[in-house]
Amino acid sequence: MTTRRDFLKTGGALVVSFGAQALLPRAVTAAPDSAFATRPSHIDGGALDAWLAVGADGRVTAYTGKCDFGQGILTAQVQLVAEELDVPIARVTMIECDTAVTPDQGTTSGSQSTPVNFNHENLALAAATAREALLEMAGKRLGVAVARLTIADGVISGPGGARVTYGELVGGRRFELPLRQTAKRKPPSAWTTLGKPVTSLDRVALVTGRFEYVHHVRVPGMLHGRVVRPPEMGATLASVAESSVRGLPGFVDLVVRESFVGVVARTQFAAMVAAAQLEVHWRPGPALPPQRTFFDFLRRQPSRDQIAVDSGDVDAALGRGGDRVVRARYTYPYQMHGSVGPSCAVADVRGDGVTVWSPTQSVYPTRSCIAKLLGVPVETVRVVFKRGSGCYGLNGADAVSFDAAVLSQAVRAPVRVQYTRQDEMKWENYGAACAIELRAVLGADGAIAAWDREAWVAALGSRPGYDRPGNVITGMLLGHAPEPLAIGPAEPARGKLDNRSNAVPPYVAGCIAGACGGDGTVASERVVTHTVRSPLFTGPLRSPLRIQNTFANESFMDELCARAGADPVAFRLRHLRDERILGVLRAAAKAVGWQAGARRGRAPAAGIARGLGVACVGYEGHNGYAALIADVDVHVATGVVHPRRYVIAHDCGPISNPDGLRNQIEGGLLQGTSRALVEEVTWDERRVTSVDWSSYGSLHLDYDVPAIETVFVTPAGVPAAGAGETSITLVPAAIGNAVFDATGARLRDVPFTPARVLAALGDVGQAG
Amino acid sequence: MAIRLRVNGSDHTVAVDPDTPLLFVLTDDLGLRGPRFGCGVAHCGSCTVMLHGQPVRSCVLPVRHADGADILTLEGLGTPEAPHPLQQAFIDEGASQCGFCLSGVILTAKAVLDANPDASDGEIRGALGGVLCRCFTHTRMLRAIRRYADGLPRTR
Numbered sequence: 001m002t003t004r005r006d007f008l009k010t011g012g013a014l015v016v017s018f019g020a021q022a023l024l025p026r027a028v029t030a031a032p033d034s035a036f037a038t039r040p041s042h043i044d045g046g047a048l049d050a051w052l053a054v055g056a057d058g059r060v061t062a063y064t065g066k067c068d069f070g071q072g073i074l075t076a077q078v079q080l081v082a083e084e085l086d087v088p089i090a091r092v093t094m095i096e097c098d099t100a101v102t103p104d105q106g107t108t109s110g111s112q113s114t115p116v117n118f119n120h121e122n123l124a125l126a127a128a129t130a131r132e133a134l135l136e137m138a139g140k141r142l143g144v145a146v147a148r149l150t151i152a153d154g155v156i157s158g159p160g161g162a163r164v165t166y167g168e169l170v171g172g173r174r175f176e177l178p179l180r181q182t183a184k185r186k187p188p189s190a191w192t193t194l195g196k197p198v199t200s201l202d203r204v205a206l207v208t209g210r211f212e213y214v215h216h217v218r219v220p221g222m223l224h225g226r227v228v229r230p231p232e233m234g235a236t237l238a239s240v241a242e243s244s245v246r247g248l249p250g251f252v253d254l255v256v257r258e259s260f261v262g263v264v265a266r267t268q269f270a271a272m273v274a275a276a277q278l279e280v281h282w283r284p285g286p287a288l289p290p291q292r293t294f295f296d297f298l299r300r301q302p303s304r305d306q307i308a309v310d311s312g313d314v315d316a317a318l319g320r321g322g323d324r325v326v327r328a329r330y331t332y333p334y335q336m337h338g339s340v341g342p343s344c345a346v347a348d349v350r351g352d353g354v355t356v357w358s359p360t361q362s363v364y365p366t367r368s369c370i371a372k373l374l375g376v377p378v379e380t381v382r383v384v385f386k387r388g389s390g391c392y393g394l395n396g397a398d399a400v401s402f403d404a405a406v407l408s409q410a411v412r413a414p415v416r417v418q419y420t421r422q423d424e425m426k427w428e429n430y431g432a433a434c435a436i437e438l439r440a441v442l443g444a445d446g447a448i449a450a451w452d453r454e455a456w457v458a459a460l461g462s463r464p465g466y467d468r469p470g471n472v473i474t475g476m477l478l479g480h481a482p483e484p485l486a487i488g489p490a491e492p493a494r495g496k497l498d499n500r501s502n503a504v505p506p507y508v509a510g511c512i513a514g515a516c517g518g519d520g521t522v523a524s525e526r527v528v529t530h531t532v533r534s535p536l537f538t539g540p541l542r543s544p545l546r547i548q549n550t551f552a553n554e555s556f557m558d559e560l561c562a563r564a565g566a567d568p569v570a571f572r573l574r575h576l577r578d579e580r581i582l583g584v585l586r587a588a589a590k591a592v593g594w595q596a597g598a599r600r601g602r603a604p605a606a607g608i609a610r611g612l613g614v615a616c617v618g619y620e621g622h623n624g625y626a627a628l629i630a631d632v633d634v635h636v637a638t639g640v641v642h643p644r645r646y647v648i649a650h651d652c653g654p655i656s657n658p659d660g661l662r663n664q665i666e667g668g669l670l671q672g673t674s675r676a677l678v679e680e681v682t683w684d685e686r687r688v689t690s691v692d693w694s695s696y697g698s699l700h701l702d703y704d705v706p707a708i709e710t711v712f713v714t715p716a717g718v719p720a721a722g723a724g725e726t727s728i729t730l731v732p733a734a735i736g737n738a739v740f741d742a743t744g745a746r747l748r749d750v751p752f753t754p755a756r757v758l759a760a761l762g763d764v765g766q767a768g
Numbered sequence: 769m770a771i772r773l774r775v776n777g778s779d780h781t782v783a784v785d786p787d788t789p790l791l792f793v794l795t796d797d798l799g800l801r802g803p804r805f806g807c808g809v810a811h812c813g814s815c816t817v818m819l820h821g822q823p824v825r826s827c828v829l830p831v832r833h834a835d836g837a838d839i840l841t842l843e844g845l846g847t848p849e850a851p852h853p854l855q856q857a858f859i860d861e862g863a864s865q866c867g868f869c870l871s872g873v874i875l876t877a878k879a880v881l882d883a884n885p886d887a888s889d890g891e892i893r894g895a896l897g898g899v900l901c902r903c904f905t906h907t908r909m910l911r912a913i914r915r916y917a918d919g920l921p922r923t924r
Contacts, residue, residue, distance in 0.1 A: 069866060070864070070865035070866025070867060070868075070903055071865065072865075199859065199862055200862065200864065202864075202867065203858075203859055203862070203864050203867075204848045204851070204859060205848060206864045206867030206870060207842075207851065207855045207858040207859055207863075207864060207867070207870055207874065208842065208843060208845070208846055208847060208848050208851055208855055209800070209801055209802030209841060209842030209843030209844075209845070209870070209871065210801060210843060210848060211801065211867060212801065213801070213804070213868065215795075215804060215805065216795070216801050218799070249785065250785075267784075267785075267788070267792070267796065268792045268796055269784075269785055269787070269788040269789065269792050270785075338902055339868075339902060340806050340812055340814055340866075340868050340869050340900055340901065340902045341804055341805065341806055341814060341868045342805065342806070342807075387866070388868075389804075389806075389866055389868040389902075390865060390866030390868065390902055390903045392902070418805060420808060421806070421807040421808055421809070421811075659862050663862060663865060663905070663908065666904075666905075666907050666908065667865055667903050667904045667905055668904075669904075670904035670906055670907070671902070671903070671904040673904075674904065692807060692809060692811055693807060693811035693812055693900060694811060698900060698902065699904070699906075700896070700897055700898065700899060700900050701873065701893065701896035701897070701899045701900070701901060701906055701909065701910075702893045702894055702895075702896050702897035703893075703906065704890075704893065705906045705907055705910070708907060
């Protein structure tokens with residue numbers, strides 16, 4: 001039998017090793033009701049050996065199910081292991097996301113990597129357990145009480161010069177121990193490696209052009225595949241003429257299954273030519289609803305309804321609110337992940353097993369779906385993560401992995417599939433479009449007396465998970481349906497308050513059956529979501545629904561402030577109880593030198609108007625906190641909005657790598673700026689028309705970016721929280737609120753195009 | 769058709785369809801990793817290489833037009849052991865996230881500063897108008913380019 005260590009000795013991704021599956025027989029079970037639930041696998045995450053191995057040379061190899069797409073989690077995990085085991089970073093090797101050897105940690109997403117691997121379970125607990133186990137072994141070996149031992153540089157020392165290395169204690173052997181729930185982590189105050197700015201471990205390879213992306217994986221005998229997609233959503237294959245490509249130089253095969261069409265050739269160029277020349281006829285899909293009136297269309301569709309909270313008295317409060325009722329509707333468009341490199345994967349389907357090199361965030365779920373699509377036992381499939389272009393969520397990574405597997409199975413040879421820009425942009429799972437209506441009553445005391453929220457969210461497909469390949473385009477073309485939308489009314493809210501992707505604002509009490517899980521004071525509260533079948537695929541895009549909901553909630557909060565004649569910071573503080581949101585809000589206001597006072601918005605003058613806007617969030621409720629103040633120029637004549645300065649206060653608990661965190665915060669703020677100002681998927685009567693970088697906006701490197709100041713707030717004794725999606729969540733609202741401060745114009749529709757800004761400025765002029 | 773290319777100082781002869789984009793020859797025939805496919809229509813800069821000292825988009829350049837050309841890619845600019853000073857500035861400023869766009873960013877910046885070492889931030893940004901970074905590492909990248917530019921000998 002090949003062991004996991006044998007596999008590692010042979011050194012690398014190109015070696016297929018199915019014996020590895022038999023290594024660790026005991027299964028681990030995750031909570032089935034969790035959105036991030038995993039399944040039992042051949043690697044028992046409850047065993048220390050699933051996470052860590054020490055070589056005879058003292059090198060530490062760690063195994064993780066959380067992989068790096070450029071967000072820096074690889075470096076932070078290496079820091080974590082180096083810290084707990086007291087070895088230098090250079091002595092740690094991290095193996096990421098490979099179903100042959102790493103535990104099933106589901107999907108690397110949702111700002112979940114830090115909470116699950118940096119607190120008191122999984123990788124962190126494994127490292128702490130290993131440290132204790134090594135100390136105990138050393139105590140026995142040296143005949144010294146553990147309390148008298150010290151560790152430095154992978155060497156355990158006792159009194160009188162007694163010493164033993166990790167390699168001597170356990171090198172090349174298994175620990176054969178379970179994770180120990182009582183194992184003690186080092187407190188942040190004792191950290192010497194964690195908490196320090198460490199340059200990302202991939203950086204030198206990246207900037208010198210040596211880094212191996214999935215796009216560079218080459219397998220002996222590998223062919224090149226391209227997919228030929230339908231022209232529009234819902235179109236199905238009518239006929240395909242192989243004669244149109246047969247005989248082309250380098251052409252190998254045409255693969256057709258249901259409505260899936262692909263070509264395979266000996267070179268990329270030959271595959272590209274064949275895909276372009278292939279004559280295919282499609283039965284048209286349904287017409288798309290007009291984009292201009294799309295949000296009205298959404299409201300008329302049957303929906304699956306959910307109630308996050310309902311105190312039962314909101315209608316009455318609205319009914320007697322009279323002119324103290326404030327209403328607004330916000331809309332947020334479909335937006336793209338728009339990876340700069342279109343997705344790519346390599347698959348090698350053989351009689352005795354399948355290997356797929358994939359940029360997926362979800363190696364185990366992808367493995368399960370590939371087994372289903374190919375009709376082979378899941379145990380015979382191995383999915384190896386290889387980084388693609390930055391994904392920011394569910395881009396084409398899963399779909400292209402399915403494509404490569406299907407093509408490789410058909411032609412009985414390894415196949416690399418490279419998407420075109422159009423393949424990626426027309427068929428990825430877009431960030432959901434939604435319309436959010438907010439109503440509130442202002443009390444006689446100027447405080448919010450009731451908060452009512454109702455939203456219509458367009459959704460179709462999403463992550464395939466373990467069983468739903470039809471949630472992305474390839475699966476659908478192969479005849480698998482996306483997850484059905486169960487149309488129906490909402491059940492009353494029960495149990496603990498569910499923040500529902502920040503649909504619940506921090507300002508409400510969040511009371512369900514007397515238990516109040518909210519972060520605010522507003523007791524008359526209702527939060528309702530209608531999920532509607534989307535005409536286009538949707539899926540998680542950085543800060544999924546959190547950015548949409550926070551845009552609406554924080555913009556509306558600003559509208560309420562203006563109506564109440566209150567200061568936007570003070571008004572928020574007044575309605576919050578959670579110390580950590582309060583903390584970041586105060587810190588941001590202090591850092592920017594916030595001048596207290598009502599923001600009525602000035603009538604637009606000529607030239608450039610300047611304003612400050614604030615927004616704050618508890619991400620998913622309590623998975624990280626931030627407050628952002630945007631300092632924004634509005635060019636009154638042209639409607640151009642230009643952020644000049646961002647000040648953000650950020651609290652994600654103990655910080656693993658401050659440099660990596662700053663990088664994420666800065667990237668999030670600028671990506672959020674692009675999404676707030678220019679990004680929107682467009683379509684005509686039948687099909688998506690955003691197919692390249694001239695038809696889908698993105699702020700290129702010529703954009704004069706705002707200055708960014710980051711303030712870290714780190715309360716003592718709190719756990720580590722997510723940090724990859726907090727900053728982006730706040731940007732559209734903070735910019736919109738700054739535009740109001742500058743001009744009195746209220747922007748309720750993302751993106752804030754010059755035309756929309758001019759229209760809003762016109763409204764102010766008329767009102768004035 | 770046999771095409772002759774000098775890439776990062778080494779001579780190569782490849783037998784390929786002369787309409788093949790230069791990018792595919794560099795990545796698939798020569799095994800280079802610096803230039804990458806991003807859009808295929810010269811919108812994003814991921815495939816940038818230097819051809820006779822000028823940045824070009826290798827995804828739209830048929831290899832027949834590069835016959836006999838002297839080409840520099842990101843990996844030819846410097847090595848992990850001895851990065852080019854511009855690459856070193858990116859390392860020092862922590863200017864990467866996924867890194868996929870770096871050929872376009874670094875080589876375009878090098879070209880503008882080769883032509884004018886005194887280029888202002890505005891001029892540098894202007895030259896980067898066709899380069900896309902979807903991780904939005906703009907702040908650090910521009911800081912890295914400025915750091916490198918500040919170390920160049922002045923011309924005036």
